[in-house]
Amino acid sequence: MTDYYKSDHLARFGDIAEGGGELARRFFDYYAHVFADGALSKREKALIALAVAHAVQCPYCIDAYTTECLSQGSDLEEMTEAVHVATAIRGGASLVHGLQMLDHVAGKSM
Amino acid sequence: MTDAIDPQTAAPGTPPNLASLEAGPKGTASLRSRRLPLAEPAVQIETLDRLDLAAAGGPSDFDRAVAESGCGLLRAGPVEILQINVGKLCNMTCRHCHVDAGPDRGAETMDRATAEACLRALDRLGAGTVDLTGGAPELNPNFRFLVDESIARGAHVIDRCNLTVLLLPRHRELPGWLAERGVEVVCSLPHHRQRNTDAQRGDGAFVKSIEALRRLNAAGYGAGDPERVLTLVTNPAGAVLAGDQCTMENDWKRSLERSHGVRFDRLIALNNLPISRFLDWLATSGNLQAYMELLVASFNPATVSGLMCRSTMSVAWDGTIYDCDFNQMLELPSAGPNGAMNVRDLDVGMLEGRRIVTGRHCFGCTAGAGSSCGGSLESGGR
Numbered sequence A: 001m002t003d004y005y006k007s008d009h010l011a012r013f014g015d016i017a018e019g020g021g022e023l024a025r026r027f028f029d030y031y032a033h034v035f036a037d038g039a040l041s042k043r044e045k046a047l048i049a050l051a052v053a054h055a056v057q058c059p060y061c062i063d064a065y066t067t068e069c070l071s072q073g074s075d076l077e078e079m080t081e082a083v084h085v086a087t088a089i090r091g092g093a094s095l096v097h098g099l100q101m102l103d104h105v106a107g108k109s110m
Numbered sequence B: 001m002t003d004a005i006d007p008q009t010a011a012p013g014t015p016p017n018l019a020s021l022e023a024g025p026k027g028t029a030s031l032r033s034r035r036l037p038l039a040e041p042a043v044q045i046e047t048l049d050r051l052d053l054a055a056a057g058g059p060s061d062f063d064r065a066v067a068e069s070g071c072g073l074l075r076a077g078p079v080e081i082l083q084i085n086v087g088k089l090c091n092m093t094c095r096h097c098h099v100d101a102g103p104d105r106g107a108e109t110m111d112r113a114t115a116e117a118c119l120r121a122l123d124r125l126g127a128g129t130v131d132l133t134g135g136a137p138e139l140n141p142n143f144r145f146l147v148d149e150s151i152a153r154g155a156h157v158i159d160r161c162n163l164t165v166l167l168l169p170r171h172r173e174l175p176g177w178l179a180e181r182g183v184e185v186v187c188s189l190p191h192h193r194q195r196n197t198d199a200q201r202g203d204g205a206f207v208k209s210i211e212a213l214r215r216l217n218a219a220g221y222g223a224g225d226p227e228r229v230l231t232l233v234t235n236p237a238g239a240v241l242a243g244d245q246c247t248m249e250n251d252w253k254r255s256l257e258r259s260h261g262v263r264f265d266r267l268i269a270l271n272n273l274p275i276s277r278f279l280d281w282l283a284t285s286g287n288l289q290a291y292m293e294l295l296v297a298s299f300n301p302a303t304v305s306g307l308m309c310r311s312t313m314s315v316a317w318d319g320t321i322y323d324c325d326f327n328q329m330l331e332l333p334s335a336g337p338n339g340a341m342n343v344r345d346l347d348v349g350m351l352e353g354r355r356i357v358t359g360r361h362c363f364g365c366t367a368g369a370g371s372s373c374g375g376s377l378e379s380g381g382r
Helices: A013-019 A021-034 A042-055 A059-071 A076-096 A098-108 B041-049 B062-068 B112-125 B143-152 B174-180 B194-201 B205-218 B245-260 B276-284 B288-297 B301-306 B325-329 B360-366
Strands: B081-085 B129-133 B156-161 B184-188 B230-234 B266-269 B312-315
Touching (some): A042 A076, A059 A076, A076 B194, B041 B276, B041 B360, B081 B112, B112 B143, B129 B143, B143 B156, B174 B205, B184 B205, B230 B245, B288 B360, B301 B360, B312 B325, B325 B360
Parallel strands (some): B081 B129, B081 B312, B129 B156, B156 B184, B230 B266
16 A cells, blocks of 8 residues: 555445445445434434544544535534534543552552 | 615715625625626636536436436426516625625616516416515615515515615614515525624624514514514535435524524525525635536436426516526526517516526536425425
């Protein structure tokens, strides 16, 4: 590989079927159902996807769900709050492990 | 007529000059006033036609896209909506305006004789709805005349309102006046929050729009009364398609009620068509190619049967007849047997069954859920 993360991979996502059409079909079918209006609206799902995209640091998903959030009527302030939710959970996930450290320190110390 | 004030000649002490920020937010200035080549409809059409849209995957010729979807040729049915564009004068200059309207467009204003010709046309067509648009239609001195005479003929009247025009001192009584007559007010508001609204319509547009909505609410609009329908229209503030209007309507109702105590009856979500100022923005921001590919790739055959051009007659300030307000701005008149037609010598028999004049801009009305002056074409019964 000469470089990683090519932007045209997003538009070519469907090519993943080349090595396994049935699994791809099931995945994309499932995917479409996940993002349909349900108990949560398409707009809410797009904001969740945007936050998760930042947590998993997927550049394709960030592009795709930035556009989708705008399309579904979210604005920059709402989208920024969603990214901060992802950031808070990521940060909190590290910090809460500090309790394990704390307990360990307590067990080892006089 | 208190409205008959020419902003160019208004004496000191009269209502504010429409060009002032006090009279209305200004997101930009008209293409015409900036003497840009894209101010010319022919340049706009050429700009769209010379794009290579092969990457979009579908036919990039609109008539071919319609034909290949099994819908045949796009032909006009009976006229149900008489849309009258009374002129390009506006107290605002929004960045996406497909009319290139603004305070500098006062010369292109419908006169009384043409307004009377529109009413004679209404008599002959028997259209159920009269849709008044502009510019800001309320600024035309014949606006109230057209409303009253259309209602006298039994038509449902729509006022396409930019909201901020209601704050001009001379329009203080207008919400009550419209309410008394049962006029549906269809208001432009890009977003239920400030950022995207001001980005598209100019600084201060959101705050003024909310104040105007409060005045409409106070006049009885937005409370579910079928005689006082308050409709909001949203266009995306950027190069994306309009979202699902039913989903958005619920979000908007919650947000506007909770944050501002404002109510409305329904939301219409429209795609921006790639013409005039939105086209200029697409081109200068580097979004034109991708947006046109998006429109072509998102062609949805389910939208074709509900396209407004099939049931609308669109009349320009000078009386010329068009298939829709967008064609009007591109100066593509309806195709009568002898060429362009004028409302002053209308032959009703020449309208029905005529072939709709199309171009690449039409992909804006068939993309995704579809757009029209009536909103999304796919949600059924809306």
